[in-house]
Amino acid sequence: SFLTVTCKYPRKDSIALMRDIWDLLSERSNQFWWCPDGLYLPVRAFIACEPHKFSNNLHAHAIIAGGEKYRIPINRALNSRFGRSRVELCRSMGDVAGYCSKYVTKWGDGDNYNYFGSW
Numbered sequence: 001s002f003l004t005v006t007c008k009y010p011r012k013d014s015i016a017l018m019r020d021i022w023d024l025l026s027e028r029s030n031q032f033w034w035c036p037d038g039l040y041l042p043v044r045a046f047i048a049c050e051p052h053k054f055s056n057n058l059h060a061h062a063i064i065a066g067g068e069k070y071r072i073p074i075n076r077a078l079n080s081r082f083g084r085s086r087v088e089l090c091r092s093m094g095d096v097a098g099y100c101s102k103y104v105t106k107w108g109d110g111d112n113y114n115y116f117g118s119w
Contacts, residue, residue: 001071002090002099003062008083010057014049014112017058021047022116024081025064025074044117048103061103063096065117 047062078085
C-alpha cells in the first residue's frame, strides 16, 4: 500500500516522524495487523519525508508491504494519530521502484528516508 501522512501539528524532525509512523504501523496492539499464522504486518516499509513548499513542515509518504486489505483501518489509525492521511494500493512494482529511487536520489544526506522492518 502507498501512504501519505500530513501532520496536524508542525513536524521538523524527519527521523522522528518516520520512526513514529513505523511505530504506529507495526504496533502489536493494532488489531488490523494480526494474522492467523501469528505474524504481524507490515513486513517492511519505505518511508520518506519532505517539507511542504511554503511552511517547511514535514509530511511523509510510505510504501508498506502487507496489509492491502486493511487500508481503511490503517487510514483511520493514521488520521487519529497524525492528521490527514491517505492509503492507496500500489499499481505496479515499477511504480514502487520509481517512487523509492526518486526519494533516495532527491537529497544526499539520507535523513529524509529510511527502510523499516524485515528486509
